[in-house]
Amino acid sequence: MNHLLLVAHGSRRASSNEEVHRLAEQLKSLAGTQYADVSAAFLELVEPSIPAAIQTAIDKAAQEIIVLPYFLSRGRHVVTDVPTQVQIKQTEYPQVKITIAPYLGAEQASLAALLLEILSKHHE
Amino acid sequence: MNHLLLVAHGSRRASSNEEVHRLAEQLKSLAGTQYADVSAAFLELVEPSIPAAIQTAIDKAAQEIIVLPYFLSRGRHVVTDVPTQVQIKQTEYPQVKITIAPYLGAEQASLAALLLEILSKHHE
Numbered sequence: 001m002n003h004l005l006l007v008a009h010g011s012r013r014a015s016s017n018e019e020v021h022r023l024a025e026q027l028k029s030l031a032g033t034q035y036a037d038v039s040a041a042f043l044e045l046v047e048p049s050i051p052a053a054i055q056t057a058i059d060k061a062a063q064e065i066i067v068l069p070y071f072l073s074r075g076r077h078v079v080t081d082v083p084t085q086v087q088i089k090q091t092e093y094p095q096v097k098i099t100i101a102p103y104l105g106a107e108q109a110s111l112a113a114l115l116l117e118i119l120s121k122h123h124e
Numbered sequence: 125m126n127h128l129l130l131v132a133h134g135s136r137r138a139s140s141n142e143e144v145h146r147l148a149e150q151l152k153s154l155a156g157t158q159y160a161d162v163s164a165a166f167l168e169l170v171e172p173s174i175p176a177a178i179q180t181a182i183d184k185a186a187q188e189i190i191v192l193p194y195f196l197s198r199g200r201h202v203v204t205d206v207p208t209q210v211q212i213k214q215t216e217y218p219q220v221k222i223t224i225a226p227y228l229g230a231e232q233a234s235l236a237a238l239l240l241e242i243l244s245k246h247h248e
Contacts, residue, residue, distance in 0.1 A: 004243070008196070016197035019229065026236040031243075066246065068239060072132070072196060072228075073140035101246040104196075105143065110238050112150040114231060115192060119128070119155075122190065122225040 003062035004028075004035040005053055007082055008070040010042030017046050020070065036062070043081055050085040054098065058089075064097045072105035127186035128152075128159040129177055131206055132194040134166030141170050144194065160186070167205055174209035182217055189220060193227040202227045 004027060008020040020040045028038035037060065041053035048056065050067070057065055067086055071078050083100060090098045105111070128151060132144040144164045152162035161184065165177035172180065174191070181189055191210055195202050207224060214222045229235070 006239070011197055011199055013197070013199055016199055019197060019232070023232055023236060023239075026232060027239060030236050030240060034240075034243075066243065068243065070196065070239075072194065073135055073137070073143060075135055075137055075140055099246070102242055104235075104239065104242065107238060107242055108143070108147055108150055110241060111228075112147060112154050114234050114238060115130070115147075115151060115194075115228065116154060116158075117234060118226055118228065118231055119158075119190065119192065122223070 001036045001061050002064040002066065003057040003060075004031070004038040005050075005057065005065055005067045006038065006040045006070055007050055007067055008040065008042055009077065010044045010046035012045060017042065023070070035066075043077055043085070050082065051088050054086070054089040058093055058096055062096065065099075067098065067100045069100065069103040071103045074103065074105065078103045078105075125160045125185050126188040126190065127181040127184075128155065128162040129174075129181065129189055129191050130162065130164045130194055131174055131191055132164065132166055133201065134168045134170035136169060141166065147194070159190075167201055167209070174206065175212050178210070178213040178222065182213075182220055187220060189222045191222065191224045193224065195227045196229040198227065198229065202229075 006024045024038050024040040041048050041050045069078050069082050130148045135141055148162050148164040163177055165172050165174045193202050193206050
């Protein structure tokens, strides 16, 4: 059982956090059978926290958890904060394989293509 | 002469801001002749500010400026702060057409596909 955990910053605006949950649902339907489950967690301000979401996945029998940082820049959150919170649960559950995928912003070429797609719609 | 202005938040980490400048360069080469020029601006902390970058584009004879918000969530920055800074220059130069394209995070379906692309590389 593998679990994909989309991790966003967390916002005071409920609508921003709902966007992240919707994106997790979209990932779940797009990924098909690739992941047994997909959920969202937040680094700050909003529940579930990263450790809480990892715990929930483990309670649901996840043996592998892939953390996907939904961040644009390689700042402190990506470099330090997300890994630190993940490590708390990795230490607690050494038998579960937890990995952190590259953050969204690292995919510059794909992001550039996506931005041009947005622009082409804007110009229509 | 049209000008594409990529607007990011701005970070205390120089490397994050350099990423944004590199992305603007990538957009310029990918977009071909679609935009006469492409540059980057920052909402906070870093120069050039949005008004300064718009001024530079106008000084270089831009008649149309497309502002592209490089933000993931529809928070205060996207809803209020970027439009407010753009409006300062629009009021000063009513003859220049300045529009704001949808923010990156609005493209949920494309972002989901991109995230799965990141994951497929992570699993290789």
